[in-house]
Amino acid sequence: MKISSIYAQIFRKNTTLSFLLLSLFFGCYPSPEPARNVAINPLFSDNMVLQQNQDIPVWGTAEPDGEVVVELLGQRKSTLVDSSGKWSVKLQPITAGGPHELLVSGENTTKLKNVMIGEVWICSGQSNMEMALAGNGKINNYKEEIANANYPNIRLIRAQRAKSTVPLDTINTTGWQECKPNTIPDFSAVAYFFGRHLYINLNVPIGLIHSSWGGTLAEAWTSAEALKTLPDFVDAVESLAADTVKFDEAMQIYEAAMKNRKQKIIENDVGFRAGKYIWNASQLDLSGWKNMQLPTIWEKAGHKNLDGVVWFRKTINIPKSMSGKDLTLHLGPINDNDITWFNGIKVGGLDGVNKLREYQIPGSIVKTGANVIAVRVFDMGNNGGLWGEAEQLKIVDKSGQKISLAGHWKYKIGFNLNTLSPEPKSPNDPNRTTLLYNAMLHPLIPFAIRGAIWYQGESNANRAYQYRTLFPTMIKDWRTKWNQGDFPFLFVQLANFMKIESEPAESAWAELREAQAMALELPNTGMAVAIDIGDAQDIHPKNKQDVGKRLALNALAKVYDKEIAFSGPIYKSMEKDGAKIRVQFSHTNGGLNSKGNTILKGFAIAGADKKFVWANAKINGDEVVVWNAKIKNPVAVRYAWASNPVCNLYNGAGLPASPFRTDAWEGITENNK
Structure with a gap:
């Protein structure tokens, strides 16, 4: 007979003996002492929302070896603090509802009140996600939207801006708040409208965790481990890991390098000699200068890979009626920075791609006859030039008399930035690889979530082909780190922006949108198209209501199994039909249509010579027939392929x-790294 069987018989015959032996055994292991200085992670606070129907991790810090107890809705979970001072427990899934109380106890007890169970979403990206209802941009109808934002079961928390070279455990935050008119003004508009649409349709508490930073790159939101799998980012990741220089010293090194770089740009500018600018002079030999039709970005005028300095000059005839009078010079937006002279006298200069240039010209330098405008444009990357609308280029006097400046300008390249080594990264720059992942995303893990929404891409547009691999790598990276499987990841395709092109042309923004659409090949992804709700003059369009709604449509259909249309028409296939091309679509939902039943716009067609021209287009069921009488043997079709396309193809769901x-x-960003 086995020894275990003998012991079993003895225990069954003598329950008193069994009890005594067990008491002696467990008496050798006294109960752990309550942990000292128990603190819960800042993600957990009053008014929070915990994810329904999933395991709920709860974690924090305390002095090592003590016991921490977490209690919620009858569940009681305990754990010992590890040697590094960290603790965590996992509560079992709970259905939607509340309010509840969450207790975390050691020697001290923390009671979190007004805790709801519902749906939790991460909301991240750059400035169009960060843009608040009442922020600098002020969304459409912001006063009315704020006044009506009384949804106490929508809960809000924001991770304050932060960056780190190593993964952090906590975010900077003021905690969760109920959504009310006094809490919503500075919160992400896209996140709010997404959450509001979910709440109205699901009728469960909604938790929105907002973590975004304007002007940032996707690689800043991606972990070092993931970026090391992409050859383009290996050096940057390794450089960051090897950077042990203290911040103040690093800033001094950076500032010295930038000062030296700026001086090199000025000194190597052919329009700068002997310590001063020379191409701003009112009298100048223009032999060797070429013509460019303005406004345009110079990438559209044959300089697709040019970053740096380009000088523009235009001679205008001032009539006697304007001579000697104060004038206002309007140049529209300039990409990126400018210095502007009138008759050799500096009249203005601004930094920033979206700022409208309006410079005052004193009447003392305005003369009858020939007057010269000179503009030095410095483009740091992506597109460059005077890129607004033709009507924005003008000179106006106080009576309203004006002279158009649109048309031919003389231009000459002053300096090609690509001849310099890459610009050094500031230690204070949030766009260094991994910094935002480390400080603003890693601390959110492993908070239980339903999914994530993402609005970003503008800052990566000049490297759109690279984004084809970077973006899906980031998505997979987040999913791996969260260890919740392929959680839903919904994103916004870039809205229309910049000047409307009169002819088909290449576009970095179009290529970025294509890279975004390619991410739909990943499971559990969804895309909100915003090609019709942007703003030619503003990279931050004010219609955030439709952006949030279209993200929510994806969530309702793909995550919550609502039988609704969630996407506009998506290109599926094409077939040649003589001198025409037939294009097939998915997601036609009630049939294709042109908005307002007008003529279809936005289609271009090309033959084997790759030269696109505008095309005729006609809806035929669930396909569009495209042709141009001049293209006898077409091979390719494009639709809405521009930074700011004029296009009007919709489905029956609008x-x-x-x-x-x-x-x-080959695209214009294919070789950009």
């Missing part, structure tokens, strides 16, 4: 078609 191309010809 959702716009996503831009696309049927060709795979």
